[in-house]
Amino acid sequence: MKKTTIFLYTLLLIFTYSSLCAFSKEANSEPVLVQSGKQKHWCSVCGMNIKMNYKTSHTSKLPSGKNRQYCSIRCLTVDMHEHNLNADDVKVVDVLSEELIDAKAAFYVVGSDIKGTMTKVSKLAFENAESAEDFSIENGGDVVSFDKALEIAKKSLESDIQMINKKKIKKIYPMGKKIFENTCKKDIEPKNYLQINELKSAIKNENLCKEKNGEELDEKELQAVSVYLWEVKKFDDLEKIANTIKVTKDEKCPICGMFVYKYPKWAAQIFYGDSHLSFDGIKDMMKYYFKHKDSVSKILVTDYYSQKAIDGAEAYYVIGSDVYGPMGDEIIPFKNESEAKTFNIDHKGFKVLNFIDINKEEVDKLD
Structure with missing residues (x-):
């Protein structure tokens, strides 16, 4: 009896592990990218690759009508915090069909065993309730509405940012700095770009950083150097310029609410x-x-x-x-x-x- 129990438990572990390994957030086919320009391949908030995180991807529109695409509901939440986004414009990728669907009509599985994107708690969307329930039974998590998933994302935003910042300070910033100093042109001006994905696109498409053997940076290296330039070097450079306008990180524009x-x-x-x-x-x-x-x-x-x-x-x-x-x-x-x-x-x-x-x-x- 004891051997049978151990055997069944082992089978359960193998099945669970295989199920988790089989799931990938990367697009199985060519992803739908709604942003314009060469920067469309990356999240407009954090710079993460959209295709690699396609099954957690969301889209929205700025008040100006400009399309934005995000690697996750976490980055959508950041943009909602800064812009007056209309929730009715938000779309999300259905995990199964990989098509963009209205987020308000989607069913989200929150807190499954699948790793979250830019957050501790994963949030995956499905077009119908039955598919969400089946996924929840197999991988854990609760089935909720878009509004509830968004509420959860907003509540965890501060802790998620702290988690990501710790990772940046410990690993990403040092890696990005090393890549910049060893492989990049020293006249890159991060302040000349409006969004991190624009900077990232320029680094890749204008050959601003290359390995000594002439090879292009891989996605991990490209993200690290982009984040370092966008979040560290840009502000270090501005601090060195006398007589610039000094703005603290908590100051928001009273008209549009952006930082x-x-x-x-x-x-x-x-x-x-x-x-x-x-x-x-x-x-x-x-x-x-x-x-x-x-x-x-x-x-x-x-x-x-x-x-x-x-x-x-x-x-x-x-x-x-x-x-x-x-x-x-x-x-x-x-x-x-x-x-x-x-x-x-x-x-x-x-x-x-x-x-x-x-x-x-x-x-x-x-x-």
């Missing part, structure tokens, strides 16, 4: 005595300014070329160019009028204005 420190190239500030508000671009700053002009003591904006803080009231602004900021069409500031006029010609701008000539109607048109 301003992530977009230092576009940072702007309005001061009211000793206090100030920070913005992720001139467009949002002006929207606030038109409603709160009284008692403004100083305005700082970031010169497009030097990245230094300049007096907003004395700057020159290009409206309607083909250069986009974090919130799409943007107003671009310059210290020198000649640079503003040259930029306006090179980038198909509409006009060059002084600060006092910027009006609400023109700002609103940018949306």
Whole structure:
């Protein structure tokens, strides 16, 4: 009897192990990628490869209508925290068919034995309840709605970020730094990119980093160096530049809610005595300014070329160019009028204005 019990238990362990090993989050065929440009292969929040994490992938739209794709519901939650995303626009990959389906109609298995993506607790979506129940019976976890899965993701976001940050500090940052110093061109400017997947795409497609034997970086190496450049070197470099706008990591733009420190190239500030508000671009700053002009003591904006803080009231602004900021069409500031006029010609701008000539109607048109 005892031998039979041990034998059955061993079979159970083998079956469970085989089941877990058989499941892969990677796409079995060509994945559906909704983002535009060469950066579409990577998560717009963390830079993780979409194809490799396709079965936990989600999509959404920014208020501007721009498509975003994420490796996980965790990264979707981060974007929801920063942008005013409409939950009705969210889609998720059905684990079985690998097709994008409406997230609100999906059935999520939360807390299965499958490893989570950017989170401790896995969350996998299915088109119908029966499939979710079958998966739950085989791999554990609870079947819940999208709203419940999102609520769980929001509650665990802080602890998930802490978990990922510990891994970054211990392993990813040192690995990325080593790769950068040994294989990359030293003139890479992370601040010139709006999202980590744009930086990652440039590193890969423009051959900015290559092994000494000429081979390209593999996905793990590419992710490590991208994360290091995006989260460490970018801010180290900015700290070395005198007279830049200083923004703390908890400052949010009062118009769109985005964390301003992530977009230092576009940072702007309005001061009211000793206090100030920070913005992720001139467009949002002006929207606030038109409603709160009284008692403004100083305005700082970031010169497009030097990245230094300049007096907003004395700057020159290009409206309607083909250069986009974090919130799409943007107003671009310059210290020198000649640079503003040259930029306006090179980038198909509409006009060059002084600060006092910027009006609400023109700002609103940018949306």
